[in-house]
Amino acid sequence: MKKSTFTIIVTLICIAAINIISHMYMNKIHHKDVIIVEKSIVREYVTSSGRIEYDTSKDIKAPSQAITSNIYVQEGDTVQKDDIIATLKLIKEDLDTIQTMSDIDYNQIKDYISNIPTETYNIYAPCSGTVSSVNTDINEYISQDDSIISIDTNGNMNVTLSINEAQISSIELGQKVEISGVGFKDIECNGLVTDIAKEAKQTTTLTGKETTVAVKVGIDNTNEKILKGFTATCKIITSEKECITIPYTAIRADNNGDEYVFVVNNGMSEKRYIECGIEDIETVEVISGLECGDTIIVNAEGTNENDYIIME
Numbered sequence: 278m279k280k281s282t283f284t285i286i287v288t289l290i291c292i293a294a295i296n297i298i299s300h301m302y303m304n305k306i307h308h309k310d311v312i313i314v315e316k317s318i319v320r321e322y323v324t325s326s327g328r329i330e331y332d333t334s335k336d337i338k339a340p341s342q343a344i345t346s347n348i349y350v351q352e353g354d355t356v357q358k359d360d361i362i363a364t365l366k367l368i369k370e371d372l373d374t375i376q377t378m379s380d381i382d383y384n385q386i387k388d389y390i391s392n393i394p395t396e397t398y399n400i401y402a403p404c405s406g407t408v409s410s411v412n413t414d415i416n417e418y419i420s421q422d423d424s425i426i427s428i429d430t431n432g433n434m435n436v437t438l439s440i441n442e443a444q445i446s447s448i449e450l451g452q453k454v455e456i457s458g459v460g461f462k463d464i465e466c467n468g469l470v471t472d473i474a475k476e477a478k479q480t481t482t483l484t485g486k487e488t489t490v491a492v493k494v495g496i497d498n499t500n501e502k503i504l505k506g507f508t509a510t511c512k513i514i515t516s517e518k519e520c521i522t523i524p525y526t527a528i529r530a531d532n533n534g535d536e537y538v539f540v541v542n543n544g545m546s547e548k549r550y551i552e553c554g555i556e557d558i559e560t561v562e563v564i565s566g567l568e569c570g571d572t573i574i575v576n577a578e579g580t581n582e583n584d585y586i587i588m589e
Contacts, residue, residue, distance in 0.1 A: 321516035325438040332433035366395040439489040
């Protein structure tokens, strides 16, 4: 046989062999996204919403029945101790008669009041702080001990949450809190659990009654865009640790419910059974079965053991 003929035959055999092998294994070659296993922080949360309030507020009350003569401050103003903040006309006579009329608008009784002796009385700020609310208007009738003005004494804000009794056992003083709200969605805000009520109470919801415990969260980094009365969503971090984590999409389960992932070894897929722990929003802790540095397939759908993997 001529050498050239032999060469042609060998070449044809090689091409045929390559075609056969390619046909046999084409369905076992996969392009897959992979990640290198490493440690990260995984957290568990209890989430609840409430309204933002000032932490410590001083209510300034009327010493007796009176008419508001002047208000010198408005909500948001900063005041110093002993600043004049309001002037009242104290009603000195016929208190019993006025008491029976306390739910009537002042305009309906102004003629009556105009004939009663009054005493001008200035209200001074009992402490320095920020005016958190003004609870009366000029020429308005106020009863004794009515709150006229409230002053926040320290500038701090908090959120009071109602935590379900099924979750309260995981809440502790000092736990970190991630705080967000539609009114300040571009501001990163954090806080701490500062108080847990000593007793539970029943509240009515759309789905019925539930037993809850009041939990107060202090806001660390207040901002002028974070306003009293805003709704805040608080994510209380109840568990936090550094551990091996992988995305949910990497995890498969066999017919017995046992969970596994596919590890890439020497370019081929290897099934590796794992034990999972606590779950985060997108990831899950791996207690056993993987080590840092392992390469796993992120989306293992359609993958079998010993498939050839082209990593992407």
